[in-house]
Amino acid sequence: MIIVKGGAASPKGYLANGMKAGIKPSGRKDLALLYSEVPAVAAGAFTTNRCQASPVKISREHLKAKTHQAVIVNSGNANCANGKQGEKDAVEMAKGAARMLRLDPHMVLVASTGIIGVKLPVAKIKKALPELVMGLSRANSTAFAETIMTTDTKSKEFAVKVRLGRVVVTIGGACKGVGMIHPEMQTERHATMLAFLTTDAAISKRMLESSLDEAIRDSFNMVSVDADMSTNDSCFILANGLAGNARIAARDTGYRKFTEALTFMAGELAKMLAQDGEGATKLVEIEVRGAHTVEDARKVARKISTSNLLKCAVFGMDPNWGRIVAAAGSSGVEFDYDRMDVYLGPVKALSNGAIAKGFSKGRARKFFKDKKVRIAVDLKSGRAKATAWTCDFSKEYVAINSEYST
């Protein structure tokens, strides 16, 4: 597996663009388009929130088509809680792009992110479409990644290359989302995490869905900024086959290599999300091992990642590990507290449910001063493990979110 950062590593056959359509009051870029030069198979994973934004509903419907060729995305407006009009507007967005690209509207997927409860300015989108389509290029993938940003401070792109037989395929991706981040996405069901993944690998739609499912479980679905699940979380992947590998149509070696590369790439994007979390000064990585099942490990890691108290402690560079203990114990997972160990960086803080002999708060504090804080919990009751990512919780987070919609 070869790791490549930046737009230069785009998979074959994909063009993108991003521009200002006047949706964001700030006047920044807010309308983006991703296009595959040839029909691609697609898979999507969406928020499991009961309240789903209109573009989520429409994209779920459109994913029933066999092939897809474009994704249109706006930032600055979530097109959520807009009733029937919201659905019409999401369809109009897809149709407008389809018309310009000479595609069936169902071959276009749609996503939105921004404020909830404000009518989508469809007329502005339609007006911008010709310029958006005209500007499609390989070089503009960076514009795409910038356009989908809301409170993000930087754009997020990543790519990997992996050899399948004699052919090297590329998997690339861009994502956004640094607030209202606690995705629990499921394929064919329902984050405002948005992630757009592309690959030139040849793979069947069914295997692509399965691979995406595996990849998001250990990446996007393990990130939390504020424990608030969005109405708009969406992750799309397009696979256009232009790399010319032997088509993946079963769970074979090729599938496993592809899925491993996809999972790695999605994990890197997920870490970028946590690192750029609203107001964040640090990335926090929580590994839970020794669990009975992976699901148990995920639950404990995820619960620790949502502890406001721990996140404040990380912000204050205070190795207050009692907050880790309390959070783990409230996860709903059954484990034997008297066997539990906790590590802060390499420093053992808790040993068999009691403070570790020779624990030095001063030494632990050193590792809480790093830009990346590593916490490990060993339940010592099984062999399953999982890793969750979050950020610290700063006064800046409160500032950003107490002033956002006004």
Add this chain to the structure above:
Amino acid sequence: MIIVKGGAASPKGYLANGMKAGIKPSGRKDLALLYSEVPAVAAGAFTTNRCQASPVKISREHLKAKTHQAVIVNSGNANCANGKQGEKDAVEMAKGAARMLRLDPHMVLVASTGIIGVKLPVAKIKKALPELVMGLSRANSTAFAETIMTTDTKSKEFAVKVRLGRVVVTIGGACKGVGMIHPEMQTERHATMLAFLTTDAAISKRMLESSLDEAIRDSFNMVSVDADMSTNDSCFILANGLAGNARIAARDTGYRKFTEALTFMAGELAKMLAQDGEGATKLVEIEVRGAHTVEDARKVARKISTSNLLKCAVFGMDPNWGRIVAAAGSSGVEFDYDRMDVYLGPVKALSNGAIAKGFSKGRARKFFKDKKVRIAVDLKSGRAKATAWTCDFSKEYVAINSEYST
């Protein structure tokens, strides 16, 4: 039901005290004692956290006794994650009090609150005990309420009187806890919410347990400050029978009147907790109605009460109702979003899943400027309802919790 605030309304036969024993580095009061002049029946509810503090384990064990007469409490140290030594120390605390009061040690319940992972200074507690017992008085219930405080800015007491037949019984209570507050307590199983309730009603132990169970479900268990569940949450009630009512031994009218009064009193204490939440400037009350089941209503209300984004918006006095929608939808409860209504104070914001006609953000903002912000969600799919309480989320919360243990 007659509502009485303050210590003057104490039920008959209870004495209390609180003093400085040198546990808190700040030098404030940190050791408290509650005593009934005659044996009382007792019930307790404890945190459902998998990681339980030593005093929780010991009190659960002691509650197996038929009668109880005292509760000893320290603040400034949670006596959690101290292994076998922690349990010995909790027993020593109870034994020390029992010796001075000439009671069987099992008649003494014990509770702790404060930092996790620091050995309890039992010698200091033992040294302070004679003075603590000597100072027991009716008037010192206020000292008791002050002593149990940690990051609380004010002490919390409340009392109600209710007529049972020809007799008026009194139910009183004191509580603390404004951080690591998201109790899910269960009787006979397991905050650091601590609540100490007393009554002079005559009631069987079994009915007292049942009544406490009902009362906490709609009060303490519906409060959240930061969604972090403690290892030490404990709620105790003593009933000494000195009011002389016909003893409640079945689910009769007397039981229902007593439980109603107890629930009301616990609810008032719960609101005081939320109002005094760490860094809080506002009390937020969330009513969910029209749910299929009470459990569904509780889950939705509780989920909304833990939304960091909503709580930041309340701090900013920004009526950003989209955050309410997103939180409700992520509760795991199934409901029809297309029927959902949301109210901000009396202002309808969402109607049948779409922004309400004529919604005025300016008008809604008026109600977000109140000290008490009322939010209502109507799922319109059933007749069950529940109310949750929380506070807003301020920069001060982050300041308090990034500097707590250092």
